[in-house]
Amino acid sequence: MNDNSLQPRLRQRGRASVDFLAHVFHGATQVRQGVQEQLNTRFGEGASLPDDLDERHEAVAGALSEEPGYRVQQAIGEWHSRQHGLIAINAFEELKPRITERLAQYDEGPSRLTAEKDFKPPDYFEGVEIHRTRGGWDGHPCMGFIHGEIVHRLIVDATYPGGIFTQRRMVAGLAPKESYGRILEMGCSTGHFTRALAETYPNAEIVGVDVSIRTLEHALRAGNSCGYSWQLYLRAAENTGFEAESFDLVTSYILLHEMPASAIRACFAEAYRVLAPGGDLLMSDVARYAHLNKIQEWQADQLARFGGEPFWRESASLDLVAALKDAGFEEAEGRALGNQGYPYPYVITARKPA
Template sequence: MDVPLRQRDRSGLEFLGSLQHHAGGVLQPAAAARYEAAVPDQPAGLADRRRSVGTVLADHGPWLFDRFLTRWVAEEIYVRALPAVEHGRERIDAWLNAGGAPGTLALDPGVEIPDYWNAGFHLTTGGWDGHDLMGVVTRDLGYEYVLAPGGVGAVRTGEDILDQRERVAREAPRRDYRRILEPGVGTGMFAHAVARVFPDAEFTGVDLSRTGLEYAHATARDAGLPWRLIQAPAERTGLPDASFDLAAVYILFHETPPKATAAILRELFRVLEPGGDLVIGDVAPYDRHPAFRAVVLDWETEHRGEPFWRSALQLDLPGLLREAGFTDVEAYGAGGGTYPWITRGHKAA
């Protein structure tokens, strides 16, 4: 939605976006150039890569300021965005609660929340549902003003976050899907990309976040999309066996520990009908990146609220798909790059 912002709120968020753009677009490339010139034969293992980058860039100003600014901006988003939404609460509440949505929203006050979901993702104040307007905070303020212009994590400065989502949807093998499931639907950013690629398919989104689902429901209403949105853990959706022909997943599995990832994959295999497909878009494993880039990505684990990032980027995701029962498993970079990184599988007929 068009969040009503005071000038001070808007300028503060735009300042964060500019800082992030400078860090990712100027400081980080300078640090990468320094490292690559100093270490032409780069180490392979993650521990050796971290030591190498730390040693070579220990007193390199662009690297130190890039890391400082990236962490500070990640914290400051919520310091500035939470008061901003309070200033516009009346209009935001009216938008979220307007009727007339063609789809459904099923919230479960007694939903069983897995322990890992309370890990403080992305340094959010109080967690994903730490504020009742967190969906607006993350999508309309965080993404719009800071992350879209500045980049974040695997998304480099200047890349189109929304276009990347549509590229993942287009990696699904067919175009005639009838019923699509997205676990971890969040605020619906990827869901809208799925709707553009598969406009005639029925869509169901599952997530644990009440505020994310409320936001997705409101945007689906505005777009006239009859989404079915359900509050439930992705590993226990409660949906019937063989009820979907495509499961589409975007940037979910770097937010889950390995055991939860395996459980979610088993659940997706269960709810897919024979002949159905799974397409996943996420961050490429560490071994697909040069040493400096791998260390930049790994830094997220301990410094930017990504507690399961390191385990996810060292996980054999294709192997887990095969263990869950999927066939024709493949992994590759969309467009030949490393992000979005695609993993696909098929449930044999």
């Protein structure tokens, strides 16, 4: 089992650019605090601001547009979200001659990837360049490595309160039972949460689905590099094609904010269908807008705009617990696990009646 074999050791230019991104984020902390103070002074918790979020964006921009701190914050937010994908791709290109063989060595192993040729991604992805990255999840032949190992491991983790890998492990441990026979992970992407599941439930058979072939190719390598026997499928969460009642736990980590509300409901219905009676659901996602005051909601929505997240608002506005009950689940619960006082991550659990 080789834990670190896929972790990138960037060349100098790539490393400098990636570090620069993280430093810009941390260096702007005081700017963000300054804007926060201005917002507090002008709007308190935002009760006087419009209910409509688009109008609220306009009202805040109108009030702060002449403030240097706000302008710097906007410029950094825009620059960061436009540049991170490009910087990660360039860092990969510089590394490519040294890493291609190492990656290919993990194409074979105990994990399996099944991709039917006629697979079509859900209609709502049509024309969407998710995360403002050209071509979205599949925009580069090695987007799995770029997204999983460079963006998530070196950029997101460095700027995520508490660390995103630590959070994945924490969330994986929140399922109600101590062990599971068969686990389905929806939106498994490059396999980071899959690995947290494998470490938490070492005896479970783990199946992952995702709509992005590039990220799944990397999950395959990640599974093989650790000696795991994951079964990975290019399939949509809302239509997995698996046998009814064939899983004991259905789970996801930061999948739901990538989907419109109708797809989330379809995904819960699919989870219900494939769970055995008495089976559990555990999913973790972004803060619910209903738990935020108007200023925090504006901030979350602004991040979603910068980040090229077309369904975040719709998803964060959906009452997930009510949607789970509508799908037939019992004991449906949502918990906002505060991170530095902020109601994130939001973790839902539910059970299919026995």
